[in-house]
Amino acid sequence: MKKIMLFIMTISLFALPLNGCRDSNELEDLALVMGIGVDLTEDEHPLVSLQVFLPQGSGQSGGSQSQSKGAGGANQSFIATESGQSIGDAVNKIAKRMSRRVYLSHNAVLIISERMANHRLREVIDYCQRTQEIRQRTLLFVTREDMPKILNYESVLEKTSSISLLKEEEKHLNLITTIRDVSLMKTGPNKPIAIPVIKLRRDSYDPREQVTKIIGSALFTDEQMVGMMNSERTLGILMMNGDFRNNTFTFKPKGRKGKLSVNVQDIRIRAVPTIDRGSWELSIHLSGKGMLQENTTTLNPMNPVDCRQIEKQTAKYLASMIGKGFKQSQCVGSDVYMTYEVFERSYPHECQRAREHWATVYPNIHLSVHPQIQLMHSGASNS
Incomplete structure (x- = not known):
């Protein structure tokens, strides 16, 4: 009997650290963020747009401003936008109105408006580096386009515009800049940074559709944008740095x-x-x-x-x-x-x-x- 009791106590002791699936994240409880856009309001407050992906068969959770259709024709994502005193404050406001937990670990791209990039790039990078869920491999872009508009455009081949941008960069035909790359570039004197610039244009095959196009790169010094370089000269950067x-x-x-x-x-x-x-x-x-x-x-x-x-x-x-x-x-x-x-x-x-x-x-x-x-x-x- 003593041996049985000793065995049970031993098993119980080893079972204590095991908490099962208590920390698991169920898909139906998450709002999967695929893309983040950061802009400025007229009063210079951060304006954050999140592209939330809707898995097939999942209902929309939370108030969205706009929706986009994926390759299958059904609504695959929606854009939620809020302004705040900081980027974290704006994201928190979006999270409060969602019935699901905002999940940033699937985020693929971070698009920064030209206004935000001009003087407040440091604020964006600081938020991304301190937020554990945001991956350091997240791709960075700069744009002059309206943020919800560029996140909400309908990709012909991919489910979301963010996935389309990710696939385009995976071809390694253009400049690729991630959050980690920016962290490394900042170690150099004057903190030189180059980030791809994208814009919307009409699809040559179907004028009713729009696609994103990389038109060059934005150049930064000391985390302030100082100019733009066209796509052809940007390829020269890739050649010089061994990324071509x-x-x-x-x-x-x-x-x-x-x-x-x-x-x-x-x-x-x-x-x-x-x-x-x-x-x-x-x-x-x-x-x-x-x-x-x-x-x-x-x-x-x-x-x-x-x-x-x-x-x-x-x-x-x-x-x-x-x-x-x-x-x-x-x-x-x-x-x-x-x-x-x-x-x-x-x-x-x-x-x-x-x-x-x-x-x-x-x-x-x-x-x-x-x-x-x-x-x-x-x-x-x-x-």
């Missing part, structure tokens, strides 16, 4: 009629920094492969001389694109090309001394680009 996958560039060769479309891929970058008598220079040796996709010029890719000319013109175009983007970043004082880290690896002591006045050093760095593109495929045509 592939892209098709269309350009007009110098001294020729017609245009070339070349798919550039397998880009390799070798940066050579030099500090000589107070002069800072950065040499970029770029190599990559090209696939000729369209040729309306008189250049014949089957001719070795013309083939080298196509390679030379493509390389020259890429060098010009990188150079113009770098010059623009110097004009606004945003080192989004991470040149400080490049110099620091070779000249740690000099960079440490220059860190405090990097805002005066960076605009005077001389950049030289030495590109080399090898044409791997010219198609079946010999013209």
